[in-house]
Amino acid sequence: MTGKQKSTTVKVQQEKAFLRFDVGQRWEHLILFLSATVLMLTGLPQKYREFSWSQDLLSTPERMDMIRQIHHIAAIILALEAIYHLGRIIYQITRRKLPGDLLPTWQDVRDAGHMLQYLLFMRSDKPKFGRYNFEQKVTYWVVFFGFGIMGISGFIIWFPVEFTQFLPGGVVPAAKMAHSTESIVAAVFILIWHIYHVHLERLNLSIFTGRLSETEMREFHTKEYERLVRNEKSVKTNNQES
Amino acid sequence: MTSRNRYHHKIGLIAAGALVLLLSILVTSPASAGKPAQETEKYCLQCHSDPNLKMTLPSGETLSLFISQDVLNHSIHSPLGIECEACHTDITTYPHPAISYQSKRELSRVYYKSCEKCHSANYEKTLDSMHASAATGGNLEAPVCTDCHGSHNVQKPDEPRTLISETCSKCHGQIVDTYKQSVHGMALISEDNKDVPVCTDCHGVHNIQDPRTIQFRVQSPELCAGCHANQDLMAKYGLSADVYSIYKRSWHGVDVSVYKARWPTIWHDSAVCTDCHGIHDIRKTTDPESKVNPKNLLQTCKQCHPTAGPNWADAWTGHNEISLERTPILYYVEVFYSSFTPFVLWVCVIYVILQIVRSIVDRVRRSMP
Numbered sequence: 001m002t003g004k005q006k007s008t009t010v011k012v013q014q015e016k017a018f019l020r021f022d023v024g025q026r027w028e029h030l031i032l033f034l035s036a037t038v039l040m041l042t043g044l045p046q047k048y049r050e051f052s053w054s055q056d057l058l059s060t061p062e063r064m065d066m067i068r069q070i071h072h073i074a075a076i077i078l079a080l081e082a083i084y085h086l087g088r089i090i091y092q093i094t095r096r097k098l099p100g101d102l103l104p105t106w107q108d109v110r111d112a113g114h115m116l117q118y119l120l121f122m123r124s125d126k127p128k129f130g131r132y133n134f135e136q137k138v139t140y141w142v143v144f145f146g147f148g149i150m151g152i153s154g155f156i157i158w159f160p161v162e163f164t165q166f167l168p169g170g171v172v173p174a175a176k177m178a179h180s181t182e183s184i185v186a187a188v189f190i191l192i193w194h195i196y197h198v199h200l201e202r203l204n205l206s207i208f209t210g211r212l213s214e215t216e217m218r219e220f221h222t223k224e225y226e227r228l229v230r231n232e233k234s235v236k237t238n239n240q241e242s
Numbered sequence: 243m244t245s246r247n248r249y250h251h252k253i254g255l256i257a258a259g260a261l262v263l264l265l266s267i268l269v270t271s272p273a274s275a276g277k278p279a280q281e282t283e284k285y286c287l288q289c290h291s292d293p294n295l296k297m298t299l300p301s302g303e304t305l306s307l308f309i310s311q312d313v314l315n316h317s318i319h320s321p322l323g324i325e326c327e328a329c330h331t332d333i334t335t336y337p338h339p340a341i342s343y344q345s346k347r348e349l350s351r352v353y354y355k356s357c358e359k360c361h362s363a364n365y366e367k368t369l370d371s372m373h374a375s376a377a378t379g380g381n382l383e384a385p386v387c388t389d390c391h392g393s394h395n396v397q398k399p400d401e402p403r404t405l406i407s408e409t410c411s412k413c414h415g416q417i418v419d420t421y422k423q424s425v426h427g428m429a430l431i432s433e434d435n436k437d438v439p440v441c442t443d444c445h446g447v448h449n450i451q452d453p454r455t456i457q458f459r460v461q462s463p464e465l466c467a468g469c470h471a472n473q474d475l476m477a478k479y480g481l482s483a484d485v486y487s488i489y490k491r492s493w494h495g496v497d498v499s500v501y502k503a504r505w506p507t508i509w510h511d512s513a514v515c516t517d518c519h520g521i522h523d524i525r526k527t528t529d530p531e532s533k534v535n536p537k538n539l540l541q542t543c544k545q546c547h548p549t550a551g552p553n554w555a556d557a558w559t560g561h562n563e564i565s566l567e568r569t570p571i572l573y574y575v576e577v578f579y580s581s582f583t584p585f586v587l588w589v590c591v592i593y594v595i596l597q598i599v600r601s602i603v604d605r606v607r608r609s610m611p
Contacts, residue, residue: 049496055504064500119596121603142586160557161550169556174571176493181579185586192590201597 016214018228020206024088029207031081036147038074040187042067047180075154082151101131104141108134128222139194146186153179286326287311289336301345313395329356329393347382353393354386361387367448375452385413404430406440414441420522425529427522437475456509460502463489466515485561489515492559511546518542 021029045054045067058064092098111134114127127133132140156163156175164172198204202220206212217225287309289295295307314320319328327334330353343349358365368374368387376384390409391399400406407430411418421427421441429435444465445451451458467486469475476483489495497512516524518534525532533542540555547554559569566573 049500052503055500058500058504061501061505061508061510116596119593119600121600161547161554164553164557165551167553168571169553169558170569170571172557173559173569174575177572177579178575181575181583185579185583188587189590192587192594196594196597201601 017211018214018217018225019210020212021210023210026207026210028081028085031077032143032147035074035078035081036190039071039078039150040183042071042074043183046071047183072158075151075158078147079151079155082147099131102137102140104134104137108137129220129224130227131221131224133220135193135197139197142189142193143186146182146189149178149182150186153182282327283314283320283325299343299345299349303346305346305349309394317392317394317396318398319396324360328359329353331356331359350388350393351377351382351386354388357387364448371446371448371450372452373450383413400440402434403436403440404434406442410441417522424520424522424524425526426524437469437478439469457506459514460498460506460510462514462516463495463498482561484563488561488563513546517545 045057048054049058058067089098107130111127111129114123115134117123118126153175156167156171157179160172160175198207202216204216206216212221214225217228290307290309291311293308297305297307299305319325332339341349343352365387373384373386377386389412391397397405399409407418407421407427418427418441422431426438429438430440442450445453463486470481471483471486473483490499494513497510498514501508501510501512520533523533525535527534529535530537532538536555539558540550540552543550543554543558559572562568564572564576
């Protein structure tokens with residue numbers, strides 16, 4: 001880039017985009033989002049069968065069966081997505097390619113403490129985050145284990161006779177309670193925690209577009225941004241040296 | 243017969259006729275039956291006290307026309323002054339009008355209608371009963387009032403209480419035999435227990451309904467709950483009165499309650515009390531022959547869950563609250579969620595509120611010069 005060219009483009013702000021989620025991850029989120037929404041909507045009237053609003057929705061035994069079937073189909077889709085997700089992780093581990101950005105570290109605990117101090121007006125600066133901040137890690141792991149519990153308990157109460165061939169009978173009522181309760185925990189968590197962070201705090205559509213702007217990177221993932229810029233420089237200098 | 247005698251006879255007949263008229267007005271309510279006036283009974287028994295008095299009906303049956311004064315005296319009606327013609331309204335004099343009944347059964351089915359005059363409420367109830375619809379369907383053996391209550395020998399139907407099951411056993415003998423072996427029946431017979439149900443407590447009295455219908459099935463848990471959710475009554479026998487409320491929260495119970503509320507005319511397979519405990523053969527759960535005795539429970543489950551394995555019966559928590567001893571897995575799940583659910587909720591709410599407050603304060607500060 002020469003100085004002359006720069007002067008001609010001075011009014012166009014070059015916003016560099018950073019790839020945050022690859023196509024596969026974006027599809028995964030979309031499938032997760034859609035199937036979980038369907039599961040939640042078809043699960044609620046089943047959980048609250050004794051209430052009249054639920055009975056209005058269910059209206060006939062055939063419709064109740066239909067809602068159950070939709071729930072089961074969505075469950076299979078989400079289960080396949082979970083298998084793909086775990087398969088990809090295992091593949092990456094065997095190839096020593098798992099990025100590990102999502103694994104919880106002590107830094108996350110320090111960040112959370114720092115954040116709490118900031119929120120309580122005890123500090124004026126926000127913590128600087130890497131590729132995934134502790135809020136996003138919490139989101140991932142709560143969903144990971146929450147949906148894990150939902151999936152396991154869901155299949156147990158879908159096939160109780162089959163599961164008790166090798167598991168104690170007590171798992172059936174336990175799975176029923178876990179499925180019923182965890183669904184509310186997961187729904188509350190996503191509706192409050194996740195929706196706030198991606199819609200209200202700032203509109204973050206990177207899970208759909210795959211990209212974050214340079215400004216967003218600098219502000220919300222400072223450490224990651226600095227690392228990438230450093231890498232770019234070193235690559236450049238390496239290239240120049242060679 | 244002298245003319246004087248004839249005169250007396252006439253006076254007697256007129257008096258009898260007047261009495262009949264008077265009675266037919268008075269007996270319309272039992273309260274009017276206060277004054278004993280046995281003259282007409284005496285009058286009828288002049289002939290009908292003959293044990294050999296009988297006639298042959300067109301069906302070939304021999305109809306005994308003998309009425310024992312002793313039986314009448316021990317019935318509930320006669321001592322109250324409710325007499326022959328109160329029921330035999332078509333016979334007001336001698337010679338009697340010719341009778342048109344072909345058989346004894348036809349006679350019963352015509353005469354029982356007299357009961358309506360005094361007992362109209364109960365009579366009308368019988369018209370909606372299973373027995374009445376069986377008769378409409380062509381079964382003339384279906385019982386009418388007199389089949390259960392008797393005719394000339396009407397007694398209080400529930401004294402002693404065992405009399406009720408004896409009455410039903412005239413036709414439903416096998417079921418009553420089974421009932422007698424049940425926990426309810428044994429208590430009734432051996433100790434004349436006043437709390438256990440007899441036939442009519444579950445089936446109703448005059449308007450007995452078909453217990454095999456969908457409506458009966460879907461309402462049957464409430465029937466059992468009538469006694470088994472009664473704290474005082476259950477405490478007397480050391481039984482839990484929570485069995486019904488816990489059942490209602492179970493998978494079976496919720497299912498049944500939805501059907502009851504919305505689809506009472508559609509068959510459902512979810513278990514009601516009787517599916518597991520039995521109907522007339524209900525026994526104590528500790529009785530080795532009970533369908534829900536731990537030894538037999540799996541077999542009972544298999545009625546609906548035929549492919550269930552040996553662990554299956556433990557999936558049923560029984561009519562018990564969650565406890566560490568009985569349902570440890572469920573217990574730990576409940577303990578976990580009783581703290582995890584509020585924890586997640588409060589962390590989310592507090593954290594997000596703090597963030598909102600802080601971001602608003604930041605924005606206000608920035609906007610200020």
